[in-house]
Amino acid sequence: MKKYFSLLFVAILGGVITLASYKLFLEKPYYVTEGANENAAQTFTTNFNHAPTPALDEEGFTNAADKTVHAVVHVKNTSIATDQSVYSFMFGSGGQQRAQVGTGSGVIISPDGYIVTNNHVIENATKLEITLNNNKIYEATLVGTDPSTDIALLKIDADERLPYLAFGNSDNTKIGEWVLAVGNPFNLTSTVTAGIISAKARDLNPYDDKIQSFIQTDAAVNPGNSGGALVNTAGDLIGINTAITSQTGNYVGYSFAVPSNIAKKVVDDLLEYGNVQKGILGVSGRSLNSTIANEIGVKYTEGFYVAGVEGDSGADKAGLQEGDIIKKIDNIKIKQFSDLTGYLTSKRPGDNVQVSFERDGDYKSVKVTLTKKETYSITGLGLTVKNLSTKDKKSFGVSNGVKITKEATFYSNRNLELEGKVLISINNEPISSIDDVKEVMSSVSNGYNNRNVLVVINKNGEKERYFF
Template sequence: MKQTVRLFLVALFAGAVTLGGYKYLEKKEFTSFAPQQNSNFIPTSFSSTGAEMNTDFTQAAEKTVHAVVHVKNTTVSRKPSNIMEYFQGGGQPREMVGSGSGVIISPDGYIVTNNHVIANASNLEVTLNNNKTYTAKLIGTDPATDIALIKIDGDDDFAFIPFGDSNNVKIGEWVLAVGNPFNLTSTVTAGIISAKARDLNQFDGNPQSFIQTDAAVNRGNSGGALVNTRGELIGINTAITSETGSYVGYSFAVPSNNARKVIEDIMEYGNVQRGILGIQVGNINQQVVEKYGINDTEGVFVGGIEKGSGADKAGIKEGDIIKQLDGYKVSKFADLSGYLGSKRPKDVVEVTVLREGSEKKIPVTLEKLETFSIDDLGLEVKNTSSEELKQRGLKNGVTVTRALTPDMAQYKLEGIIITKINDESVKDTEDVKRIMSQRDYRTPIKMTFMDGAGNINSFIFR
């Protein structure tokens, strides 16, 4: 009995010690994590740090949603039903309907959209946010920038979106994408400017300069508006990059300055007037670094000058690095091509170049780019100056400016001079246009040209 009582007392004492120690440690742990009066503890509340998002999108959405329209494109194609129709053409006509978006830019009903939205249309139908429907007529297109201009007529003025200055947009700035994805009319999504002067076509010879955003854009948004928080048009939503075909985190818009210049050219001239410096862009490699002593990684390297061009007359030299255009920073070729895309022939651009370690500001008068697209060859050509022909030892020829298809881009034909097509001499783009319009489309095309090394070659395209 005594042994039992002794064991009970020992157990009771041990339990009391354990409980007391636990309470002591629990109290110490609590007090050690208590905020102190002069501590560096920073609360996680956004309101306490002044970092709350107070941007109001409602006014911008209200200003723009009534000026973004739903565009329906009806095309008619003929599908051959037998072997004879397959080889000779013909077949039963079949209608196909596509859709996209457009932006009213004037009270009298001019609408800017994407070229791929209205391509090959036999009928264009525009539906406004109030469900009124109009038949639209095509004014003009520019496939190179994927911009098209259409028009509707009504009794009253239409709501429209004023242009903003896309050169002044900043990375991180809030924007809204307004359009009609998946036939859902009047959809507004928000995001920020993720990047500027983004080139999606760097490998196919057709450089572009897009505004990149993370505002959700899907099929049907093409041709819609990208606007800032003031409700100004800063871009035309054009493309997404996706493995699924749907939005995955970023989208791309044609800058409003470029779109505005294209549609103004279409309205005034009927086609797009492109101004060029007259330079050949070179790559900065080890040989160039050693030859010119370059230690700068940003800018556009001038690899050559076209004789008689604006750059040649102004004094830009091979080996210069273009750093700015009219004070706007140029980090890469897309910056240069994007800025020049908003300019016209005879415009004067102040070019800041880095030469032998010092910067020089050189005013350059842009010249008109006279080009013709040889669709059957997938090449664009321009007239060749007499100075360049003399330098190359040629009497005639047109110069290839870029490839129009990825298949032709792989041959790196930019800069070659085509002297003959189907054994007929060509001296300018008008000759090319005439020869191509008169040829039998079923016969091969023979192209004779001089390459960069001065060799005369011939290709036959079947």
């Protein structure tokens, strides 16, 4: 009996050792997810060691915030409005003028008091008041403004060197990068919010003639933040907070900023030239997607399709053609139209850019010299005009004027043919270039007057006068 129990003990011990050896050295590990079903996504566990998720750089945030709040100012805009409500007319006070006050933010960009803000913050102002972070108040003067980019430049004369922010390079920003928005929402001064860059080259209204190539963030921005600073964690100014999209008018998760490269170029132009110098490539067309690619028979769904090239433009002289697909300008990848316009907005006439494009399956690259915009649409009159070329001047025997390149159906329906003729005056004001057209039309409310008089030269050198 004793021998039997000894053999049984040895057998059990051997079984335990064998099973332990198999489990330890031979059997492959497997994992089961509790509650999983056939339609659920399966979870697989690996044996890799994962590095811990890096913590947010709180010190970078605090340093950037401390650097920024002292350079962001409160902007108070006082304007005069005329009361034209039905109530005011009923009770005899119609047409009375009253002061309106609006507020926003601005960013000091030089120690001698230059401040960048939004055009809509200071629009129609009769008085501009700036409050610094230390509560000192100064009256500001308007240096210049560019409504198309919604950027304005102000100046205050302070009795001290002011804290300021240097422009960063917005082209180097990346989606997912942490940013801070600093401004004065709801008159709450020196407010800092944090978020990430959600998108770049965002166009909120493709049918608007304003230049829109915004940086989109999820940093909280509300009324009063307009004109304030968008900075990275190094404290570099990478954008001017400008807009939100919301049905309520308040922040719902998206905010938009004018990229610093665009804002800096506008500021530099206003200081050097008094107006904004806009360099154009000289192409027209549209962004690609699957639908458009199928329509025009190309395989690409990203890029800018060239539907037309303006004569004598930089693109024309460099050899760009209809049907080309622009994929890159300098080091900027072109996925959509706003990528193209956003980058070109930071350039001037005479600047050179390297344009890379696809043509019939071949990848090409050419240097293009940007030119000044030579065409202008007179919205109120339904005409498009361009500056005269040397050939035009010789052909029509004129030295001044603009050539009418397109007319609205209004003219053809009335058997009026203005297209192809040279416009030499509007309302008795001589026209030498499209700049003259802009100036004359700016004095005509909505493009119309009691009577607009156009004088044109036809191909026979004869003057024709039209009344509208």
